[in-house]
Amino acid sequence: MNISADALTFYTHPMSRGRTARWMLEECGVPYDTVLLEYGTTMKAPDYLAINPMGKVPALRHGQAVVTEVAAICAYLADLFPDKSLAPAVGTPARAAYYRWLFFCAGPLESAATAKALNLLAPAERAAMVGYGSYADVMNTLEQAVSQGPYLCGDHFTAVDLYVGAHLIWGMQFGTIERRPAFERYAQPFMQRPAFVRAAQIDDALVQQSKGHG
Numbered sequence: 001m002n003i004s005a006d007a008l009t010f011y012t013h014p015m016s017r018g019r020t021a022r023w024m025l026e027e028c029g030v031p032y033d034t035v036l037l038e039y040g041t042t043m044k045a046p047d048y049l050a051i052n053p054m055g056k057v058p059a060l061r062h063g064q065a066v067v068t069e070v071a072a073i074c075a076y077l078a079d080l081f082p083d084k085s086l087a088p089a090v091g092t093p094a095r096a097a098y099y100r101w102l103f104f105c106a107g108p109l110e111s112a113a114t115a116k117a118l119n120l121l122a123p124a125e126r127a128a129m130v131g132y133g134s135y136a137d138v139m140n141t142l143e144q145a146v147s148q149g150p151y152l153c154g155d156h157f158t159a160v161d162l163y164v165g166a167h168l169i170w171g172m173q174f175g176t177i178e179r180r181p182a183f184e185r186y187a188q189p190f191m192q193r194p195a196f197v198r199a200a201q202i203d204d205a206l207v208q209q210s211k212g213h214g
Contacts, residue, residue: 008032014206018058026195097153146186
């Protein structure tokens with residue numbers, strides 16, 4: 001039995017990966033409650049640790065169900081609201097591509113981009129030990145994927161485009177992902193989507209509000 005769709009609670013911070021999850025919530029176009037948490041305090045408080053023992057955001061509560069990790073939240077919401085067509089049909093080549101690039105982004109891309117940001121990329125002789133292999137391999141593989149067309153699976157925008165697009169938008173902005181023309185061509189149109197604009201406005205306003213209280 002499905003839990004009622006009006007029981008969504010979103011735990012986040014406006015300067016976190018929660019920005020991607022909020023974008024997904026806005027794409028779904030459904031009401032949700034937002035709980036704002038602060039680094040080092042409410043994020044590590046017992047009440048929130050009972051929801052996510054990692055003490056990190058974002059997290060999504062849906063009735064008695066709890067989902068953490070941005071990719072999982074995106075996939076969960078896409079399945080929860082099938083009328084939004086944010087996930088391809090199960091058992092199709094498009095669904096296979098959807099899983100492939102969702103997990104590629106959550107695994108190799110996230111790891112490689114983070115390692116680059118921290119100047120901790122594995123040396124060539126140790127590349128076999130890390131899931132991403134080499135930073136160059138990750139970037140080249142992703143470039144090949146996004147160069148096939150405007151979307152990663154099928155003929156329309158899905159949650160995997162949102163998730164990969166978010167990584168490219170913010171990764172290129174902060175220098176953890178190379179600013180390649182193919183990446184810009186793929187991600188730029190997503191920044192014009194009404195849900196992206198709404199989500200960014202909400203989180204940007206929360207950032208300014210927090211500065212005003214500082």
